[in-house]
Amino acid sequence: MRLAFILGEIGSGLRRNLSMVVSVVLVTFVSLTFVGAAGMLQLQINQMKGYWYDKVQVAIFLCNDSSTATGCASGAVTKEQQDNLAKMLDSPAVKPYISDYQFESQADAFKHFKEQFSNSPIVDSVTQDQLPSSFRINMKNPEKYQIISETFSSQPGVETVSDQRQVLERIFEWMNGASVAAMVVAAVMIFCAVLLITTTIRLSAFSRRRETGIMRLVGASKTVIQLPFILEGVIAAVVGALLASGTLWLVAQFWLNGDLSRQFLNTPFISSTQVLVIAPVLIALGGGLAGISSLLTLRRYLKV
Amino acid sequence: MIRFENVTKVYDPNARPALDSVSLEIDRGEFTFLVGASGSGKSTFLRLILKEDRATSGSVYVAGQNVANISSWRVPKLRRGIGVVFQDFRLLPQKNVFANVAFAMQVIGKSRGIIRETVPEVLKTVGLEGKERRMPHELSGGEQQRVAIARAVVNRPGILLADEPTGNLDPITSMGIMGVLDKINQNGTTVVMATHDDDIVNEMRKRVVELKNGVVVRDEAKALYTSMIPVVGESRRLKDASEAELDRAQGVQQ
Numbered sequence: 125m126r127l128a129f130i131l132g133e134i135g136s137g138l139r140r141n142l143s144m145v146v147s148v149v150l151v152t153f154v155s156l157t158f159v160g161a162a163g164m165l166q167l168q169i170n171q172m173k174g175y176w177y178d179k180v181q182v183a184i185f186l187c188n189d190s191s192t193a194t195g196c197a198s199g200a201v202t203k204e205q206q207d208n209l210a211k212m213l214d215s216p217a218v219k220p221y222i223s224d225y226q227f228e229s230q231a232d233a234f235k236h237f238k239e240q241f242s243n244s245p246i247v248d249s250v251t252q253d254q255l256p257s258s259f260r261i262n263m264k265n266p267e268k269y270q271i272i273s274e275t276f277s278s279q280p281g282v283e284t285v286s287d288q289r290q291v292l293e294r295i296f297e298w299m300n301g302a303s304v305a306a307m308v309v310a311a312v313m314i315f316c317a318v319l320l321i322t323t324t325i326r327l328s329a330f331s332r333r334r335e336t337g338i339m340r341l342v343g344a345s346k347t348v349i350q351l352p353f354i355l356e357g358v359i360a361a362v363v364g365a366l367l368a369s370g371t372l373w374l375v376a377q378f379w380l381n382g383d384l385s386r387q388f389l390n391t392p393f394i395s396s397t398q399v400l401v402i403a404p405v406l407i408a409l410g411g412g413l414a415g416i417s418s419l420l421t422l423r424r425y426l427k428v
Numbered sequence: 429m430i431r432f433e434n435v436t437k438v439y440d441p442n443a444r445p446a447l448d449s450v451s452l453e454i455d456r457g458e459f460t461f462l463v464g465a466s467g468s469g470k471s472t473f474l475r476l477i478l479k480e481d482r483a484t485s486g487s488v489y490v491a492g493q494n495v496a497n498i499s500s501w502r503v504p505k506l507r508r509g510i511g512v513v514f515q516d517f518r519l520l521p522q523k524n525v526f527a528n529v530a531f532a533m534q535v536i537g538k539s540r541g542i543i544r545e546t547v548p549e550v551l552k553t554v555g556l557e558g559k560e561r562r563m564p565h566e567l568s569g570g571e572q573q574r575v576a577i578a579r580a581v582v583n584r585p586g587i588l589l590a591d592e593p594t595g596n597l598d599p600i601t602s603m604g605i606m607g608v609l610d611k612i613n614q615n616g617t618t619v620v621m622a623t624h625d626d627d628i629v630n631e632m633r634k635r636v637v638e639l640k641n642g643v644v645v646r647d648e649a650k651a652l653y654t655s656m657i658p659v660v661g662e663s664r665r666l667k668d669a670s671e672a673e674l675d676r677a678q679g680v681q682q
């Protein structure tokens with residue numbers, strides 16, 4: 125009976141305040157979409173890190189005939205220099221940091237180059253001599269790149285030490301920046317949402333002060349008096365959160381895994397199922413914020 | 429049933445207290461009028477019983493319990509034992525008579541079956557049978573007050589507080605309301621009624637507690653509105669008329 129009564133009260137409250145309730149739904153929808161977008165960017169970064177970090181290598185490029193670096197003053201790398209470098213890679217000072225390494229000769233490099241640019245005219249203008257041979261190193265811990273760089277970059281026969289990871293880091297930094305920006309927008313929007321929920325609940329409490337006054341006098345419990353208002357805010361916010369989750373799912377399903385993944389073939393995009401992990405967070409966040417702000421508003425504006 | 433021990437209520441420290449060291453006991457089943465000029469503290473007295481306000485000093489006991497010791501989550505329980513009626517009826521305009529009365533039972537979780545059984549009974553007690561489906565704006569003031577009384581007593585409280593319940597009604601209708609309150613009192617409910625209406629007080633001949641500037645200046649059994657003034661002239665005529673209304677009201681109930 126009491127449950128039916130509370131449900132009825134919620135229904136009439138939502139109807140009476142329809143336009144305010146709709147605006148609460150929309151504002152929470154937009155703000156939580158931004159929160160979710162920030163979350164998706166983080167998921168995407170993690171996904172790409174997981175995918176690429178196993179594959180990225182540190183490369184020690186060796187001198188060739190056309191090298192201009194100071195370490196290459198004596199011309200192309202010699203057999204001794206190359207053996208010396210290989211010995212250093214196996215030495216106890218370096219070995220603990222690397223899981224394995226391969227030597228890529230100029231011929232291998234040329235082959236890879238031709239594969240990579242198979243349908244570009246640049247292939248015809250490049251000869252094998254122009255490409256450097258290299259040691260390709262898989263690190264145990266990619267963060268320890270500095271050690272390889274310090275040890276090898278001044279060795280004779282080494283043109284340069286390059287970390288593919290740094291290129292990725294720049295991309296991730298950019299994505300991180302975008303996710304922070306989304307969070308900032310989200311924070312402002314959430315602030316708006318909270319203000320709007322507060323106002324809505326206040327209006328709702330005001331428009332029903334007759335009922336609540338009588339409820340108080342006949343001895344209705346605090347819960348029965350307050351719950352309909354709180355749930356009114358929470359329901360509106362949860363609807364907003366569901367809309368936001370739906371939107372993000374659509375974005376993942378039809379944009380990331382549609383258009384974008386056709387354009388960037390070897391980029392691992394997050395799946396629409398992964399986005400569903402964000403949905404409960406959004407719903408809890410929306411519902412929680414609405415519940416707390418309603419409760420605080422009622423404490424001020426609804427005597428029980 | 430209700431006991432005040434040296435109760436003082438100060439709203440504004442710069443003004444005189446709304447109640448000034450009031451000590452008073454009202455027994456179970458009594459009918460008590462609270463009279464006094466505007467601002468003498470009648471409403472304040474009633475509010476303290478409901479724990480709507482806290483006494484500045486002194487103690488208020490309701491059914492043997494010091495209300496100051498009732499924790500906020502148990503206040504609803506206290507209020508379930510007390511019915512309240514006001515001058516302005518306070519009905520819910522979009523609910524019909526039945527729903528207005530049922531509301532008081534719904535919000536404390538009474539079952540549908542009990543509501544369906546009890547509400548018509550109570551409406552009969554206040555003389556409103558057959559008007560269950562009327563909306564408040566389709567009722568006269570006297571009928572609206574009867575609905576309010578029905579709502580106040582539908583949960584069978586031991587105490588009924590009435591703050592100028594006849595303030596908006598003409599003398600004859602007022603007497604009808606008094607008949608209802610009297611009947612509720614006869615059923616064992618303690619009634620405390622604040623009023624300005626001298627004719628009613630004179631007619632009923634119940635206990636009268638008179639407040640003046642927050643102080644009890646008179647507490648008299650079977651008394652008149654003003655001490656020692658006989659019923660004469662205009663009052664006499666109204667008395668006759670109201671007796672007729674009383675008879676009519678009782679006739680309706682039988």
Ligand SMILES: Nc1ncnc2c1ncn2[C@@H]1O[C@H](COP(=O)(O)OP(=O)(O)OP(=O)(O)O)[C@@H](O)[C@H]1O
Nearest residue numbers: 439440445446464465466467468469470471472473
């Ligand atoms: N909430 C309040 N805040 C401040 N002062 C108040 C408050 N309520 C009542 N008072 C003051 O307390 C005094 C007693 O008021 P109360 O309402 O009890 O009088 P009353 O006897 O019911 O008057 P009336 O017959 O006009 O209803 C008055 O001086 C009033 O101004």
Ligand SMILES: [Mg+2]
Nearest residue numbers: 470471472591
């Ligand atoms: Mg008053």
